[in-house]
Amino acid sequence: MDALKQAMAAAAVDVEAMLVRILTAEREAEDRLIAAMRYAVLGGGKRLRPFLVLQASGLFGVAHTAALRTAAAIELVHCYSLVHDDLPAMDDDDLRRGRPTVHKAYDEATAILAGDALLTMAFEVLAHPDTHSQPEVRCALITALARAAGAHGMVGGQMIDLGAEGRDMGIGEITRLQQMKTGALIGFSCEAGAILGRAAEAGREALRGYAHDLGLAFQIADDLLDVEGTAEETGKAVRKDAALGKATFVSILGPERARSQASLLAEQAVTHLAIFDKSADLLRRTARYVVERRV
Amino acid sequence: MDALKQAMAAAAVDVEAMLVRILTAEREAEDRLIAAMRYAVLGGGKRLRPFLVLQASGLFGVAHTAALRTAAAIELVHCYSLVHDDLPAMDDDDLRRGRPTVHKAYDEATAILAGDALLTMAFEVLAHPDTHSQPEVRCALITALARAAGAHGMVGGQMIDLGAEGRDMGIGEITRLQQMKTGALIGFSCEAGAILGRAAEAGREALRGYAHDLGLAFQIADDLLDVEGTAEETGKAVRKDAALGKATFVSILGPERARSQASLLAEQAVTHLAIFDKSADLLRRTARYVVERRV
Numbered sequence: 124m125d126a127l128k129q130a131m132a133a134a135a136v137d138v139e140a141m142l143v144r145i146l147t148a149e150r151e152a153e154d155r156l157i158a159a160m161r162y163a164v165l166g167g168g169k170r171l172r173p174f175l176v177l178q179a180s181g182l183f184g185v186a187h188t189a190a191l192r193t194a195a196a197i198e199l200v201h202c203y204s205l206v207h208d209d210l211p212a213m214d215d216d217d218l219r220r221g222r223p224t225v226h227k228a229y230d231e232a233t234a235i236l237a238g239d240a241l242l243t244m245a246f247e248v249l250a251h252p253d254t255h256s257q258p259e260v261r262c263a264l265i266t267a268l269a270r271a272a273g274a275h276g277m278v279g280g281q282m283i284d285l286g287a288e289g290r291d292m293g294i295g296e297i298t299r300l301q302q303m304k305t306g307a308l309i310g311f312s313c314e315a316g317a318i319l320g321r322a323a324e325a326g327r328e329a330l331r332g333y334a335h336d337l338g339l340a341f342q343i344a345d346d347l348l349d350v351e352g353t354a355e356e357t358g359k360a361v362r363k364d365a366a367l368g369k370a371t372f373v374s375i376l377g378p379e380r381a382r383s384q385a386s387l388l389a390e391q392a393v394t395h396l397a398i399f400d401k402s403a404d405l406l407r408r409t410a411r412y413v414v415e416r417r418v
Numbered sequence: 419m420d421a422l423k424q425a426m427a428a429a430a431v432d433v434e435a436m437l438v439r440i441l442t443a444e445r446e447a448e449d450r451l452i453a454a455m456r457y458a459v460l461g462g463g464k465r466l467r468p469f470l471v472l473q474a475s476g477l478f479g480v481a482h483t484a485a486l487r488t489a490a491a492i493e494l495v496h497c498y499s500l501v502h503d504d505l506p507a508m509d510d511d512d513l514r515r516g517r518p519t520v521h522k523a524y525d526e527a528t529a530i531l532a533g534d535a536l537l538t539m540a541f542e543v544l545a546h547p548d549t550h551s552q553p554e555v556r557c558a559l560i561t562a563l564a565r566a567a568g569a570h571g572m573v574g575g576q577m578i579d580l581g582a583e584g585r586d587m588g589i590g591e592i593t594r595l596q597q598m599k600t601g602a603l604i605g606f607s608c609e610a611g612a613i614l615g616r617a618a619e620a621g622r623e624a625l626r627g628y629a630h631d632l633g634l635a636f637q638i639a640d641d642l643l644d645v646e647g648t649a650e651e652t653g654k655a656v657r658k659d660a661a662l663g664k665a666t667f668v669s670i671l672g673p674e675r676a677r678s679q680a681s682l683l684a685e686q687a688v689t690h691l692a693i694f695d696k697s698a699d700l701l702r703r704t705a706r707y708v709v710e711r712r713v
Contacts, residue, residue: 212526269542
């Protein structure tokens, strides 16, 4: 196993342990809700966003617990968004990470509530003193997460995406949609390291640039997997975009140009990291990983 | 108009103005989402929770903007919970505040996303420096709101409530359910004033006790309205609990005993306020109001 995969696997184990600690049922009556939350969160996944938090935090000497709690909070938000996006009224997906989606394994009402509770919990985790000794840093994290995840970020992007079925969209429009839908949270994952480490503006700016290109490269790769991957590989239904008549980077550029665009963005992402020494090497490799991955 | 009604109406106007300010579309693409959020939030309502925040804040000399922003944040959470609770997969309600519910006026996907965005926005509002100059106070508000609204509070209560249809429940169980489902957020509304004002423990404790009894009295009155009120008065469907075979305070105690229990709780709520002077008079009157109201 190469160094990146090893580091990602180790980070996933750490994050999983933190998530288990957070998602403990305090009282019996909420058992079904907490069980659904655990099902949504502990079902594996690449843990890419937590990995980015940990790596970006590493650049600024952030304490491990602080980085790990922040990573867990972002993963809670990511998982809540998957639970809600999979609902019948939204993308109507039955399969996620190779298992039935939450509303299939439980029911729709439980899926809605589990998502709500996961989102709420993310903010509780960030507000806790264990996440950072300085409350202004915790508030900065909360502000940035709310912006990335809310009406002008992830949720707004999903809203535009739902209206995009069968509609003609240009590359500019798709780029903006994806920048909101997936890019904003990936961006926050990288920036969180800089916030936790009270980094100078140059470091923050570099990570923002990196995350921007990484997020787009990641999305193009996702679109390619939807066209070229199998449900076995990806753990979710494929060929959905074409079936819904959704414009994607691949439907507009074609697979060849989409692939080279993704590679270009990955290279471009790496150039933003020039101000960092070899401590940013795994972030550099991550840029290549996101375009080469098969899951 | 008596002093309480006047004060409640004035508070509602202030809160509405703050909510309008918060819910401004920054970009055109999110128009439909922001419109649904505004529809959910600006549709009137008693604004009881914001009123409690403002009154409790008044006991400790909290700045008006601080109290108002906190009040708005709580109202965002309350409104998100109504939007999600009204969904077909949950309580399946078509009418709210005398108008079609959000998923009826828009669609289910939009209602889910609007709720998600409102919840997210509440935390963004609280984390902002305008809410309080001291970040530790903002973090304390966020922690308390997340606990009141999350898996061990409001969302957990709704989860238990969904499982309660047709099930035999005792008074103890119903009390606990309602304490989570509606009591926790009412409790936070009162406690927020003490948090903002950095009140001594005695003041906080008094407000906690007041809010506990007030919340239960409010819920019993709600159950009575479901049995005795009309859709015109309440702006929502009535006789729902009986139709669903849901145990309520009224179904167990009968309307007479339920009414006297609500009055008893209202009186009890007032006794908790003994440590405050006449600055708490409107809170005292609010206790009576919640059991006498027809909406």
